[in-house]
Amino acid sequence: MNKNILLLLIFSLALAGCGTGTVSEGSANGESSEETVNEQVKESETEIPAEETGTEKEVDNVDFNQYRSPVKTVKTFSQDEFTITHEITDQNGDYVQELVKFGDVSTLSIYEWNERGYSLVYSEENPQSQESLIEEFETVESPKEIVSISNKGEGGNLEWEMVASNEEVTVPYGSFKGVILMKKTITSETTGQKTITSRYFASEMGLIKEVTEIDGENGYTIVTELESITK
Template identity: 35%
Template sequence: MKKLSFIALFFVLLLSACSGTDVDQADQLEEPENSETETTEEETPSEETPSEDTEEEAEPSDEEQTEEAPVEEEPSKEEAPTEEEPEVEEEDQSEEAAAEEPTEEEQPEETKDEEEDTVSSASDDSEETEEAGSSAGLKAYMPKGPMTKTFTQNEDYKVKHEVVDVNDRFVQQIVTFGDMVTLQILEFTEGRIAVVYQESNPEDTSSQLESFEAHETIDVLVDATGGSENFQILDEAQTTATPYGEFENVFVVQRTSGSKVTSMYHYAPDYGLIREKVEDKGDNGYTMTSELTEIQE
């Protein structure tokens, strides 16, 4: 019995030893599996990590969507000005219209310019009238049309200048002094007034200007060209008083005949001669003054 018990105990111990060895071997065998499992598990995250990145790249997070949202909205911001471009064009058009239309500040300037133009034109006209004795203005002193001017000579005698006809160059007049009747045609050029035709006691006193041509100069009454020492311009804008009335912008010229006779003529715009004074300082000297007393138009 003891032998059988000893054998049974030995057998149990042997079994337990074997089982322990198997367990250790099993553990050893299982450890690689665990390590492989762990390695697999460790490798799995590494493989899963790219997948997560891929998922993160494929499906951006809320924060990334929030950050990317302005990028998507930027075209709309850039497109907004294109929608507002008509307003810019309208502003440009309004600016062009404003540039075309004078502003409130520019209008006074234009008005001022117009006033200056008016003043300048008026001054030009006055200058032409005042400077009619120059090479550009003696025609301004032609009578404006047919009229009869009556002069009083030395307060005793009457002299009539009947202007029969006027054109752009010539003036035809009949001068009556007592019984003497003289037909004269005066030529008005830019710098000279001259008698170019004269006839005493004419049979025909009607107008001859339609076909008249000047062939010779009989007498030079005024020379404002500066080419003659016999003429001296005394004034170009004098105010001259006559028994008929007062005239402005009167052209006054003095003519010397020889060394002793001096004649002074006053010409008014649109009326011609209005006053004349002749002085002879010779042995039989005299003074004659003829002033305008009446005009019949």
């Protein structure tokens, strides 16, 4: 290992020496070293940093409305030996109404959804009616579970952060490109144990995968993936 580092150091010094020799040779031939340096500075000034043309610029052009699930379509997810179904029962320009069934439990949720993300504004467990509520819906509670692609980061915080916008993800249902990865981390104040949740959203398909990781000595991972779609 030390031998490789030493060779790399020698190689780097050799390159530096070659560069210095080239400038000296140019000066000896009557060429202006100052002019050469100025040209190099101009070239470096015209180069655009990769960070400015990469993910940040791509995210600014993303419309999260394109990442809604299709209406009247039942998506079945697998989670170990369990199955979970998600169905968008209705939506309009502002809201998305979803019914999630896990075993004998049904949860009706309404999300306020726009081009930058979504937030949970209504939730009811085992609703008596599954009819649409969004036609004349008005938010009366503070939004919860705010997910915004404008909030970029590594996913190490309590708030959802967009970690990537162009992932390639394969689930039992199929493969997807241009997937958005949102992540958040909840740290226990008593034990320090971390719960890391990652959600993957595909264009015109919505959520396709969720991974929950619990760290620590007795940690475990729960993977929920899209398995089938019925209309």
